């Protein structure tokens with residue numbers, strides 16, 4: 001899984017260095033940014049474990065210029081990392097269901113100076129953003145019990161979806177929506193309704 005001239009893993013390491021996790025944490029939690037575990041961002045939600053984020057980005061295999069959907073944008077960290085990976089010729093949309101986290105994440109994202117990425121509120125009962133589909137890549141950072149058909153339907157012809165389903169990390173690849181499993185992870189639940 002490589003993209004462009006540098007191996008995907010190098011591009012991901014570069015992105016994580018350029019966009020330190022501390023920028024996406026509440027002030028009081030920043031001193032814990034180096035902890036390789038999830039950290040609270042309020043409202044019972046978390047900024048994901050860095051190693052997990054890195055592994056998910058590797059599975060996603062993002063290339064410059066792609067259109068990427070980030071479901072469960074939370075602190076804005078993954079949205080910003082994806083924006084770095086697609087570069088100015090790409091496009092990233094982060095959607096977040098918790099209203100007060102939308103503001104937190106959008107402010108964090110704006111500070112990174114990547115106007116080709118935006119973070120918006122999720123709509124009640126609507127998973128992802130079907131109106132703007134198809135997406136080249138979809139990253140989901142909250143876990144449903146079963147693979148949501150409506151997200152698979154938002155993937156482009158050669159799209160890739162990375163999503164934790166019932167604690168198992170799945171990679172879904174088009175054509176054919178071929179599913180492979182990539183280990184066990186714990187995530188907050190994917191919700192359907194805006195609280």
Ligand SMILES: C[S@@+](CC[C@H](N)C(=O)[O-])C[C@H]1O[C@@H](n2cnc3c(N)ncnc32)[C@H](O)[C@@H]1O
Pocket residue numbers: 045046047048071072073074075076077078079095096097098101122127128141142187188189190191192
């Ligand atoms: C692990 S947390 C945040 C991870 C985030 N990518 C980050 O970098 O901070 C997952 C987020 O998914 C959100 N979420 C849950 N269900 C959602 C849905 N259907 N649409 C959008 N966001 C959702 C939660 O509110 C939570 O903020």
